[in-house]
Structures are given as structure tokens and as C-alpha cells.
Amino acid sequence: xxxxxxxxxxxxxxxxxxxxxxxxxxxxxxxxxxxxxxxxxxxxxxxxxxxxxxxxxxxxxxxxxxxxxxxxxxxxxxxxxxxxxxxxxxxxxxxxxxxxxxxxxxxxxxxxxxxxxxxxxxxxxxxxxxxxxxxxxxxxxxxxxxxxxxxxxxxxxxxxxxxxxxxxxxxxxxxxxxxxxxxxxxxxxxxxxxxxxxxxxxxxxxxxxxx
Amino acid sequence: xxxxxxxxxxxxxxxxxxxxxxxxxxxxxxxxxxxxxxxxxxxxxxxxxxxxxxxxxxxxxxxxxxxxxxxxxxxxxxxxxxxxxxxxxxxxxxxxxxxxxxxxxxxxxxxxxxxxxxxxxxxxxxxxxxxxxxxxxxxxxxxxxxxxxxxxxxxxxxxxxxxxxxxxxxxxxxxxxxxxxxxxxxxxxxxxxxxxxxxxxxxxxxxxxxx
DNA sequence: AATTATTTTAAATTATCATTTGAAATAATA
DNA sequence: TATTATTTCAAATGATAATTTAAAATAATT
Numbered sequence: 001x002x003x004x005x006x007x008x009x010x011x012x013x014x015x016x017x018x019x020x021x022x023x024x025x026x027x028x029x030x031x032x033x034x035x036x037x038x039x040x041x042x043x044x045x046x047x048x049x050x051x052x053x054x055x056x057x058x059x060x061x062x063x064x065x066x067x068x069x070x071x072x073x074x075x076x077x078x079x080x081x082x083x084x085x086x087x088x089x090x091x092x093x094x095x096x097x098x099x100x101x102x103x104x105x106x107x108x109x110x111x112x113x114x115x116x117x118x119x120x121x122x123x124x125x126x127x128x129x130x131x132x133x134x135x136x137x138x139x140x141x142x143x144x145x146x147x148x149x150x151x152x153x154x155x156x157x158x159x160x161x162x163x164x165x166x167x168x169x170x171x172x173x174x175x176x177x178x179x180x181x182x183x184x185x186x187x188x189x190x191x192x193x194x195x196x197x198x199x200x201x202x203x204x205x206x207x208x209x210x211x
Numbered sequence: 212x213x214x215x216x217x218x219x220x221x222x223x224x225x226x227x228x229x230x231x232x233x234x235x236x237x238x239x240x241x242x243x244x245x246x247x248x249x250x251x252x253x254x255x256x257x258x259x260x261x262x263x264x265x266x267x268x269x270x271x272x273x274x275x276x277x278x279x280x281x282x283x284x285x286x287x288x289x290x291x292x293x294x295x296x297x298x299x300x301x302x303x304x305x306x307x308x309x310x311x312x313x314x315x316x317x318x319x320x321x322x323x324x325x326x327x328x329x330x331x332x333x334x335x336x337x338x339x340x341x342x343x344x345x346x347x348x349x350x351x352x353x354x355x356x357x358x359x360x361x362x363x364x365x366x367x368x369x370x371x372x373x374x375x376x377x378x379x380x381x382x383x384x385x386x387x388x389x390x391x392x393x394x395x396x397x398x399x400x401x402x403x404x405x406x407x408x409x410x411x412x413x414x415x416x417x418x419x420x421x422x
Numbered sequence: 423a424a425t426t427a428t429t430t431t432a433a434a435t436t437a438t439c440a441t442t443t444g445a446a447a448t449a450a451t452a
Numbered sequence: 453t454a455t456t457a458t459t460t461c462a463a464a465t466g467a468t469a470a471t472t473t474a475a476a477a478t479a480a481t482t
Contacts, residue, residue: 004428028239154404161372193365197412204411215458253461
């Protein structure tokens with residue numbers, strides 16, 4: 001008959017800090033103590049609200065996706081397929097490079113997508129598939145309706161893996177490879193590069209397949 | 212005055228199994244017990260021969276490189292720059308996809324190159340740089356002598372990150388994305404795709420830069 | 423204010439591994 | 453074969469971090 005509400009808030013803070021810490025460190029390296037410190041909670045809170053670390057990870061990932069799904073997605077109809085792909089790449093890169101809440105959620109989302117822990121299991125496929133289909137459609141629009149299924153998937157891999165660099169490479173290493181610090185301007189240039197590189201790539205392999 | 216030689220062999224077996232286990236799991240996830248089991252040695256052997264896990268990791272990585280350096284590298288002079296790049300990509304992919312000794316060494320080498328643990332420190336740069344320069348030259352040959360430095364690096368990232376898929380993606384996940392099992396034929400097709408995709412990409416961004 | 427279900431806390435307990443130890447086994451030499 | 457430096461082994465120790473516990477604190481309700 002007593003319904004306290006203060007626990008809900010602690011729970012939410014734990015989810016948010018889990019996204020932050022898990023996206024910075026790997027599942028293994030992220031310590032429950034870290035997450036709780038960031039959330040301003042006692043270590044026992046994780047067990048109290050989520051049972052264990054793995055469940056917290058899973059719920060935090062779903063929480064990140066929920067928040068991301070509110071965000072706009074570039075519509076294919078609005079412009080040429082080429083511009084849609086450019087927008088898509090820029091969206092990925094800019095979201096992931098941003099240091100706000102969205103950046104955290106995006107990085108955590110993509111980290112699990114690209115380096116699956118296997119902890120998500122059931123939800124993984126159904127959350128990933130709709131996004132994949134969107135990208136596949138984008139690619140098909142560029143190649144043409146007769147596009148080969150395998151070619152589309154290869155192009156998907158090429159694009160996603162290029163974007164990977166920003167998410168899975170430690171920024172200090174990325175800086176070393178690029179020979180300069182990661183300014184917003186540089187990020188933008190890199191996004192532009194990946195978009196143009198990929199557009200040309202898609203067209204080339206699309207034509208070759210058909211030939 | 213007593214010089215037993217049987218220890219050398221145990222040491223070598225430990226290095227080989229370290230390459231195998233570290234390339235399958237991450238540094239953290241690879242257990243000393245695993246490595247020793249594969250090597251058919253007692254856990255104490257790591258301490259006896261290498262001091263600790265970190266030193267074993269470092270020595271194993273250098274051991275992998277030593278073995279890789281014996282291997283041929285496609286020469287730019289032999290054919291057109293386009294074919295050199297094709298060869299380069301095929302070499303990367305085929306080496307990394309092979310399930311023999313070379314495959315293990317290659318995967319371990321590239322894993323540390325792409326996701327540095329920071330355990331190598333000193334050797335890392337000097338081992339990586341010569342290989343980078345080779346790829347840079349290949350890219351410059353395709354774009355032309357006036358190629359922009361940043362463009363070359365962006366292209367390097369694009370190529371390397373596409374090849375990443377095979378090394379850092381769990382093969383079960385890759386199979387899921389591709390919708391089929393990883394036959395040697397499919398690997399070859401993927402290598403061909405990455406090469407053609409990248410050649411077109413390089414030309415496109417190369418021209419754009421100059422324009 | 424008293425009651426009580428929730429929530430928080432510090433400390434205790436476990437689990438997982440890396441590392442160490444000291445004894446036993448082994449291989450080279452005399 | 454006896455000696456001895458190397459090597460191997462099972463078991464002990466230590467460190468780190470997850471999980472549990474039970475008591476204390478708190479917020480809602482009476």
C-alpha cells in the first residue's frame with residue numbers, strides 16, 4: 001500500500017550512466033563500481049534494480065535505442081538517392097562524434113551492433129533489421145532496381161565498416177593515424193570523404209555486377 | 212654447465228598458442244589457462260618463461276610479425292597501381308581468412324594494429340609505419356603525384372576499415388549479416404568487392420580534391 | 423507520530439583469474 | 453650412476469570485481 005517513487009529515478013540514473021560507461025569501456029572493462037559512482041548510487045543498486053551486470057547491460061542498450069528512435073532519420077523521398085546516402089553517413093558520423101547524450105547512446109548502440117557481446121540475444125536481430133533494411137533500400141536506389149542482393153550486402157559492410165573507425169578506434173589512436181586532433185571540422189571532412197568514397201564504390205560494383 | 216634445450220620448445224609452443232588464443236579472444240578475455248591448455252603446458256609456464264601475461268602478449272605479437280615478415284608483399288613496380296591495390300587487398304583478406312598458422316599470425320597482428328591494447332608501446336609505431344607507407348604509396352600511385360596528404364590517409368582508413376570486418380567481427384555475426392556461410396569462394400568475392408569498391412572510391416575522392 | 427513497504431548502505435561473501443611457491447621430475451653432464 | 457641446473461607440476465596465494473546480506477534510512481500512508 002506504500003508506493004515510493006524515488007527508486008524510479010535511481011534506476012533511470014543507472015541506465016544513463018551504464019550507457020556512458022559501457023560506451024567508453026568494453027563490457028568486461030566497465031566496472032559496476034564505476035557505473036554506480038557516476039550514477040551516485042551504491043553498488044548494491046545494480047543488483048536491486050536489475051539483478052546483475054548482464055541484465056543492466058541489456059536494459060541500458062534498449063534504453064539507448066528507445067531514446068535514439070525519437071530522432072529523425074533522413075528520408076529517401078526528400079532528395080536524390082545520392083543525397084540520402086550522404087545524409088545517412090553524415091548522420092551516423094555526426095551523432096557518434098557528438099559528446100552529448102545522443103552521442104553516448106549512439107556509440108553504445110553501434111558498439112553492440114558492431115562488436116556484439118552476445119548479451120542481447122533476442123532483441124538484437126529485431127532492433128538491427130529495420131535499420132539494415134533502410135540502408136539496403138538506400139543502396140538499391142543508387143544501384144538501380146535490378147541490384148544484386150549480395151552486392152547490396154557487401155556495400156552495406158563497406159559503409160558500416162568505414163564508419164566503425166570513429167566508434168571502435170580509441171580517439172588517441174585515430175588522432176595518431178590522422179596526424180592531427182579530432183576537431184569538429186575534421187570529423188565533417190571525414191564524413192564527407194566516406195560518403196563520396198562510398199557513392200563511387202557503390203556505383204562501380206553495381207555496374208560491374210550488372211555487366 | 213647444464214644446458215637443457217627442451218624448454219625452448221615449450222616456450223615456442225606458448226608463443227604460438229598465445230597468438231591463437233589472443234587473436235580469438237581479446238587480451239582481457241583470453242585466459243592464461245586457455246593458452247597453456249592449448250600449448251599443453253602448466254599455467255606456471257607463462258610466469259616461468261615470460262614473467263607475466265602482458266609480456267607474453269608483447270612477445271607473441273613480435274613473434275607473429277617476425278613470421279609474417281618472411282611473406283612476400285605485392286610490388287608496385289610489377290603491374291599497374293590498380294592491380295597492386297587489388298593484390299594488396301586480396302593479400303590482406305586471404306591471409307586473414309586462412310585458418311592456418313599464417314591466418315592466426317595475421318589476425319593477431321591486425322587485431323593489435325586496429326584495436327591497440329597499449330601493451331606494445333615502443334614497437335608498435337616502428338612496426339606499423341613501414342606497412343602504412345607502403346599502402347600510402349599505393350594510393351598515391353592511383354590518385355597521382357599531386358595527391359593530398361589528408362586524402363591519402365582518409366583512403367587508408369577506408370580500405371583498412373573495410374578489411375577489418377573479417378578480423379574483428381565474430382564469424383558467426385559475419386555469417387548472419389551475409390546470410391550465408393563463409394566459404395573460401397565468398398571470401399574471394401568479398402575481397403574482390405572491397406578492391407573494386409575502394410579503387411572507385413580512391414579515384415572519386417582523388418579527383419574531387421584536385422578539383 | 424506510528425507504521426510499513428521501499429530504498430540505500432557498508433560490509434561480507436563469492437567467483438574468477440593471474441601469479442607465486444616449493445616440491446617433484448627431467449635432461450645433460452661427469 | 454651421481455650430480456645438478458632446468459623444467460614441470462599441483463596447490464597456495466593474491467588481487468580484482470561481482471554479488472549478496474542484513475541493518476539502517478527514507479518516504480508514503482494511517
